[in-house]
Amino acid sequence: MSTDFQSSRVALGARLRELRTEAGLDGKGVAERLGWQRSKVSRLENGKQTPTVADLTAWAAAVGNPGCAGELKGRLTGMETQYRSWRRQLAGGHRARQELAIAETAATQTIRGLEIARIPGLFQTADYARHVFQANASFRQVTNDTEAAVRARIRRQEALYEPGRLFRFLVWESALHMRICPRDVHAGQLDRLLSLVGLDTVELGIIPLHADLRRTPAHGFWIYDQRLVIVETIGNEMWLEDTETIALYERAWEWLAESAVYGAAAQHLIGRARGSLDHA
Structure with a gap:
């Protein structure tokens, strides 16, 4: 994986963490709201997993800020436009x-x-x-x-x-x-x-x-x-x-x-x- 792609993914993860903490939630709390394993929350926030559009939409709703879904999706689209996985192509x-x-x-x-x-x-x-x-x-x-x-x-x-x-x-x-x-x-x-x-x-x-x-x-x-x-x-x-x-x-x-x-x-x-x- 390219360094630039990974940097973008880490930055997106940091933004997810920021939204979570602003909502007064810990990792366990947002995982329970989403019905996810705590490990998935950790991977996303630490830039070790690329979220899907559905993941980002659900995250925005879970932290009580559905309006930020567009911003999150925009970040993801920018990553995927620049770095296109062969698996998908x-x-x-x-x-x-x-x-x-x-x-x-x-x-x-x-x-x-x-x-x-x-x-x-x-x-x-x-x-x-x-x-x-x-x-x-x-x-x-x-x-x-x-x-x-x-x-x-x-x-x-x-x-x-x-x-x-x-x-x-x-x-x-x-x-x-x-x-x-x-x-x-x-x-x-x-x-x-x-x-x-x-x-x-x-x-x-x-x-x-x-x-x-x-x-x-x-x-x-x-x-x-x-x-x-x-x-x-x-x-x-x-x-x-x-x-x-x-x-x-x-x-x-x-x-x-x-x-x-x-x-x-x-x-x-x-x-x-x-x-x-x-x-x-």
């Missing part, structure tokens, strides 16, 4: 999230991205994407709608060929060697990357393993124009929109871009990874 499978990605891409002129462990979704072949979705569905134990998700991902890639768009991506060299699919599928994926180098809408930089770095690539992220940064964690997807955070990620991207190679040098690194498959 993928409850019905991956296709819906891919459709959302299509919409965000359509609304964006320039996307900058960094991937350190896999090929960016916009550049994936159908076979490579299929293995990504299947593995993720198994890991997260969600509905497996792989074929629908693959079709949506490939449909999103139509934007790569639209004049006026720009897709500036950095890929850590190690991602070229990460084997998350059979050898022939991986080979096809690297061939696909080679074909994208030189496309006028794509700027593909490979960060060599031996590169001198001003900053290490801590995790992948995507920047949509100058309005949105999306970061994936194991449990959540963060949608970050404040200008200070966006500027921070832009600086991280620019510093890493200084260490990347492009054009023929990038093709050489991709080709070397491709060649290693023939000798594996």
Whole structure:
């Protein structure tokens, strides 16, 4: 869980505690009014559990201040808008999230991205994407709608060929060697990357393993124009929109871009990874 998300949850818990004490109730008293275990009250107040909308509505009524329910729900909505759990987003499978990605891409002129462990979704072949979705569905134990998700991902890639768009991506060299699919599928994926180098809408930089770095690539992220940064964690997807955070990620991207190679040098690194498959 991200530190910012946890901080927001702790702040919400502190507000719940404040409302309780203002009502002259102790933890046991509010638990009895709500019909909850005392432990749930403690977890909510200490930021160890995320409340539901129903929890907040009930809390406001229990402390005799139903009018504060709107404030509490607003705090929760802000948390969930910025930090979207994968469990909720993928409850019905991956296709819906891919459709959302299509919409965000359509609304964006320039996307900058960094991937350190896999090929960016916009550049994936159908076979490579299929293995990504299947593995993720198994890991997260969600509905497996792989074929629908693959079709949506490939449909999103139509934007790569639209004049006026720009897709500036950095890929850590190690991602070229990460084997998350059979050898022939991986080979096809690297061939696909080679074909994208030189496309006028794509700027593909490979960060060599031996590169001198001003900053290490801590995790992948995507920047949509100058309005949105999306970061994936194991449990959540963060949608970050404040200008200070966006500027921070832009600086991280620019510093890493200084260490990347492009054009023929990038093709050489991709080709070397491709060649290693023939000798594996």
